[in-house]
Amino acid sequence: MLTDMIKKSLPVLAAMLLSCALHAAPLPDFEASYQLKRGNLHIGTMVVELKTTTDGSYQYESRSWPARWASWLFKDKLFETSHGHIIDGQVRPDRYHYRRSGGSREREAILSFDWDNMTVENNVQDSPWKMDIPQGTLDKLVAQLGMMFVLGKGKSEVTFNIADGGKLKEYRFKVLGHETLELPAGTFKTVKITKLRKNKKRETYFWCAPELNYLPVRIWQREKDEAIYQSDLESFTPGPGE
Numbered sequence: 001m002l003t004d005m006i007k008k009s010l011p012v013l014a015a016m017l018l019s020c021a022l023h024a025a026p027l028p029d030f031e032a033s034y035q036l037k038r039g040n041l042h043i044g045t046m047v048v049e050l051k052t053t054t055d056g057s058y059q060y061e062s063r064s065w066p067a068r069w070a071s072w073l074f075k076d077k078l079f080e081t082s083h084g085h086i087i088d089g090q091v092r093p094d095r096y097h098y099r100r101s102g103g104s105r106e107r108e109a110i111l112s113f114d115w116d117n118m119t120v121e122n123n124v125q126d127s128p129w130k131m132d133i134p135q136g137t138l139d140k141l142v143a144q145l146g147m148m149f150v151l152g153k154g155k156s157e158v159t160f161n162i163a164d165g166g167k168l169k170e171y172r173f174k175v176l177g178h179e180t181l182e183l184p185a186g187t188f189k190t191v192k193i194t195k196l197r198k199n200k201k202r203e204t205y206f207w208c209a210p211e212l213n214y215l216p217v218r219i220w221q222r223e224k225d226e227a228i229y230q231s232d233l234e235s236f237t238p239g240p241g242e
Contacts, residue, residue: 027148034233035231035234036231037230038228039228042067045064046063052086057085058083065077090136097111113133120163137163138160143160158172159173185233191208202224215236
């Protein structure tokens, strides 16, 4: 289902790109569009967009919706956005917003980061929570930018933390090698990465393109029920002045 595809694609994409310490120059602004597939069926579209300002603040946004042919069956639309600052080469989120709408399972979450007290809070009334966090904790969306920095530094295996659902979750990733892919957006030389899991019935791989500052251009995942999901880069637009 498109709901499951989007739910899995975005967290996977987010998890894959985690980083708790960024020591490179800020990434240039961009907009990227992906085709979402289940098996060979194109079932939706996802767009991610980064905007930054000269004072070091950023806005990172992700939007997903069903393909027209599937909209009668798959109705869910997903929206995520992260606002914060890039300070001394590190990303520091201040606010994260998640919203799923249009279907039968609508959901919303708003995370507020308090760096003076080192806490993060979900202030949505139907599922409130608050927890302590270590320095460098990220929300699951802006973490996408993190791995792009990490890969640029040549790291081959990393472990990251992310605040999600009232828990501090740990993700581990390992570089497997290099491959060249032909995609709707073009041909790209990529770094192939896998997510290390305890549950061996699930597999997740990512291909990131150095020429796009290590943006993932493909995400592939096999679920426990053997369903296969894939996200392929359809278009990439650099920001003004790039």
